[in-house]
Amino acid sequence: MSAAIRPEVLTEAVGNVLVVTLNREHVRNAVNTAMAEGVAGALDELDRRRDLVAGVLTGAGSTFCSGMDLKAFLAGERPGVPGRGFAGIVERGSDKPLIAAVEGHAIAGGFEIVLACDLVVASETAAFGLPEVKRGLVAAAGGLFRLPQRVPYQLAMEMALTGEFVPAERARELGLVNRLVPAGEAASAALELAAAIARNGPLAVAATKRIITLSRDWSAEESFDRQRPMAEDVRSSEDAREGARAFTEKRPPRWSGK
Structure with a gap:
């Protein structure tokens, strides 16, 4: 409604x-x-x-x-x-x-x-x-x-x-x-x-948008350093572990946003 x-x-x-x-x-x-x-x-x-x-x-x-x-x-x-x-x-x-x-x-x-x-x-x-x-x-x-x-x-x-x-x-x-x-x-x-x-991991989706949006103003020299903390926050999340588990167990992931 x-x-x-x-x-x-x-x-x-x-x-x-x-x-x-x-x-x-x-x-x-x-x-x-x-x-x-x-x-x-x-x-x-x-x-x-x-x-x-x-x-x-x-x-x-x-x-x-x-x-x-x-x-x-x-x-x-x-x-x-x-x-x-x-x-x-x-x-x-x-x-x-x-x-x-x-x-x-x-x-x-x-x-x-x-x-x-x-x-x-x-x-x-x-x-x-x-x-x-x-x-x-x-x-x-x-x-x-x-x-x-x-x-x-x-x-x-x-x-x-x-x-x-x-x-x-x-x-x-x-x-x-x-x-x-x-x-x-x-x-x-x-x-x-x-x-x-x-359907994708919410933390990964938000970080992906943020990196694409912000990187337009990054120089080539700083791009990976600027991206790293955003990507690592997602990589260390429970959702990242859930995504890996779901893939190995051949089932849809159950995202928690954590």
Whole structure:
């Protein structure tokens, strides 16, 4: 059963996966302050609960997210959360793997939310873009430095400087999308992918994400030294011993998160 962190954001635990739904369908899931606070609360829950290994972030209805709610902005709202930034996610996401499940448009701040996630499952209806320049604005919620990490420099420049949208199939070709699925199936496909992640050792999954994320800023000389304590913490865990026992005994592992 879904629960509401706030009415603007629904959460539902499905096995070891937390599904988070942006729930302002009447405004194409545009982000206001209440939604940002709801997303931040959902990510806090995902990080806090030891029984949860991964998360899926999706939007209600036929649109993932159209970006910032401009009416709320003009009324004086700033749809961010201290420490987590715009939409409660772009400056600090989850410590655990987070999958964006995209139907329809993920544009402006909505695309920046997608870029703040670790993996992307998109339906054939999806489209991505940073149209801020068309409105005389700058995409300041992480898109201008995350996008060049995901696609070649020239393509990131083209998307950011023209503001044109990229359809789902092209986004898949560029490597922005992990899995492309028929319309209406993004959330279920993302949940399948999250479940495949959640079957693995939770300590190992969290450490793996952390190393991949942090190592982008490590030099070649320091990489192994920086990785070593994180890997050793997992190697010395009860879960590591359980994984080895389960393999030798030819049975599924029973993870404890310890």
